[in-house]
Amino acid sequence: MTKISKAACIGGGVIGGGWIARFLLAGINVDVFDPHPEASRIVGEVIANAEKAYAMLTGAPLPPRGRLTFCETLVEAVADADWIQESVPERLGLKRGVLAEIDAAARPDALIGSSTSGLLPTDLQRDMRHPERFFVSHPYNPVYLLPLVELVGGEKTSAATIQAAIARLAPIGMKGVHIAKEIEAFVGDRLLEALWREALWLIHDDICTVETLDDVIRYSFGLRWAQMGLFQTYRIAGGESGMRHFLAQFGPCLAWPWTKLTDVVDLDDALIEKIGGQSDEQAGGLSIRELERIRDENLVGILQALKGGDGGKGWGAGKLLKEFEQSLWANGGGETMPADPSKPLRLVETKVSPAWVDYNGHMTEHRYLQVFGDTSDALLRLVGVDLAYVEAGHSYYTVESHIRHLGEAKLGQAIHSACQILSADEKRLHVFHTLHDTATAEVIATAEHMLLHVDSKAGKAVPAPAAVLGRVKAIAAAHAELVLPEGAGRHVGQRR
Structure with a gap:
């Protein structure tokens, strides 16, 4: 198994809550045990911050959020999990007792990690009956944004366990690094x-x-x-x-x-x-929550900058983010036809994040183009032009755009974008996108694009293959029955 199917988190404080958010936003169901009377509130606030951060971090299609369940007992929480993350306070006696209880109740094939920032794994695994599947998995705060996890085995930890942990962290956008020898505080600390x-x-x-x-x-x-x-x-x-x-x-x-x-x-x-x-x-x-949000926005900006490093290949944590996004795009595609092509296709649902606004709290000009670009990408995935198709050397390139700003999108506003295909032939795809306020359906902006199907290696336009063209023309035929959208065919400066 190279993916985590279900996780359990024992402890939901700063680090435990970060693990919970990381798992949930990767589409993994999480069972939690934390006897703190306000555990649900604390974890909920961490998840809310994580969701805001991910909205800024990536436009790739995240999987449906995992299901969060608070359990009455530790035994109930770990029963069906294949990755169990212990994040209780940093006291050796307490952790030993909790880990022994986890070990006794967990599935035989479950991996058990501890978020300790300095205790030796050999000391922690002393009372476990199956110590070979235990390791330190030390993350950095905030866990949902910082991707590194230090993996440290004890004297009785198997090499296969460390390799399995590294493999299972990759699909959730994290980088597991194996610390070869156990020492107090490991490397980072x-x-x-x-x-x-x-x-x-x-x-x-x-x-x-x-x-x-x-x-x-x-x-x-x-x-x-x-x-x-x-x-x-x-x-x-x-x-x-x-x-x-x-x-x-x-x-x-x-x-x-x-x-x-x-x-x-x-x-x-x-x-x-x-x-x-x-x-x-x-x-x-500034409150702690306000400082956390500022920290997250800053980290997102740094990660995004690093994603464009090394000539667009990505650098460091940005390269890891780029690879994670590629997996999200690959897993988020696969549709062959929309459920109802007889009306404009509602393809993008999002909220205006803090990273998208200017000093007035309004969405900045280039973010409109980003949302419309995401809408075009969603349409292309729908007709079979997914990541694998692009990597094979073909794609659609946008060669002309006209955007009209008819309203204002504001911070926190829920918005969605719909697409209507105006015409299509072997090489050209003419589309019209409309951005709406989700609450009122008011039109905020429109964009008209012409796209050409290209051979990216040859650098020239070529006919689309029959499979792609067939899907495009099926939608175009249905959309031909629709009323031509207001604003289609306009040029810059044209009077209304």
Whole structure:
């Protein structure tokens, strides 16, 4: 099995809630056990943020959202799951007890992962009867956006379990990396701990404030790390001679007394209050939920930028997003004919997300083109021009467009787009799209496009194959019975 068919999440806090959202938005049913009296509210708020983020992240067709069930007992939650994610508080005794209970109640073939950020898997699996299927699966917050999962096996974890975990994470857009040896805090948190320790000393010694320190990170090396990490960044810093020159030039600095990594700052009440007060001032009155939404919007922007890196091939986490979207497009197609081609085809349903609006809260001009482009893509998938078809070397290219802005789409507004085929022949596809306010059916904008069927390798227009052309003409024939839409055939500047 290379896909997760059903997941169970034990614990629904910050990390557990993120796992739940990641699974649900990948179309996976999730059973949850969390005795916290407000678990349903907390998880619901995390899912709401995740849905807003995904609306900005991708236009690819997500699968139907999985079913979320809160269970009365842990045993009930894990009974039918093939991936079980434990995310209870970071206390060894508590986790051991919970994992032993999961182990006793889970299916024999279920994988059991722990979200621990530092406890050793060998210690955690001590009381399990089937420790070979247990591993640490340490994600990063927010789990529904950041794709990395550190996979760490214990002494009794089988190699097959780690490989199975890597394979099952890929279809939900995550990258599992195998940490070869178990050490406390693994890799990511060791790096973060080193930076955190230095940061605390800098605040303690009044070198800077927490806001200044954060600015140093986010306006400089933080931007580099987002796309290239540490070693590749320093390779570039070595110039044409690369990493060896960098190490030779800057290696001696390691002996200088710059760092306090071997010292532990005393987190006394005074320092805690100092950091807490500066942090409150830095937040400027923004709530945690507001900060989470800002964080998500920023991460989406970075991921989208990285998706276009390396000449459009994608880079780093953006390449992973691109591959995830390709799988969504491949799985989201497959229709051969619409249910009712005797009326305009309602092909795109969406909401105006925060990333789509200008300073007035109105949808920006290029987003209209994006929605209309998505409508054309949906039509093409309907007639058989899917991802596999395009990868084989043929597609339809848009060669002419005319958009009319008749109303305003606003932040949070539900909108939908419908398509009417005006005419079609062997090479040309003439379409008219209408964007509506879903609540009122008011027309917000229209777009008229001419598309040509092309051989992308040859770079020229060619006749569409019979299978595609037959589907196009069947819809076109039905749409020929419809009234010509108002605005069809207009040109820029034409009086009404």
